Amino acid sequence: MIQINSLSSTVHHILHDFKSSFLLAKGKTSKMKALLVVLALFLPIINAQVPHWGPCPEPATQPAFNLKKFMGRWFEIAKLPAQFERGRCIETNFTLKLDGTAHVMSSEILKGELKTIEGTAVVEDKRNPAKLGISFSYVLPYTPYWILSTDYENSALVYSCTDVLRLFHVDFAWILGRTRSLPAATIDHGKEVFTNNNIDVSRMILSRQQGCGKDL
DSSP: OTTTHHHHHHHHHHHHHHHHHHHHOOHHHHHHHHHHHHHHHHHHHHHHSOEEESSOOOOOOOTTOOHHHHOEEEEEEEEOOOTTOOSEEEEEEEEEOTTSOEEEEEEEEETTEEEEEEEEEEESOTTSTTEEEEESSTTSOOEEEEEEEEOSSSEEEEEEEEEETTTEEEEEEEEEESSSOOOHHHHHHHHHHHHHTTOOOTTOEEOOOSSOOSOO
16 A cells, blocks of 8 residues: 555646646647547556546445554555555554544565555545545545455455546555455455456455565
């Protein structure tokens, strides 16, 4: 989950510039050129991610989600490929704060070095507390971090999606565990839950949790 909202920030900036250009453009030809420009800007992003036509899906989330029980250490077991996650031994630690938000610390081992980043998680919709938002910078917007399913003690399914003008979307999905490995049956069930929610996980890969040394 290292720097997930770096992509979201890029998307927001490009969309802002596109809206300004689109509104100023006169005639269908000019507006089409503006649309082609924004699509060209997105190509480097979507080539490294998992693009899909149409708006983001609306998956079901964990009923009666309990943020406090979700706190603690989670290891990345499987994921959709993400340009901001290139290392191994990726994990995230959540700590509840007095104001109801959560401190987030993510880490990975990249080129033999331990890399960490800190951020904040918030409940963006109190009517649906499983829809969290995470930001790793005060100047970046919160990125969706939806808990689709969790038993709090063993595993969790997390989904994030960025919608691009309802033309296409770029999404991320993770299977997390309280330990560095999960049974194959648990992973298969997680993929099935994603698929049943119209989330394509055909490109999901196992994360590298081997050779992590002492419990970093």
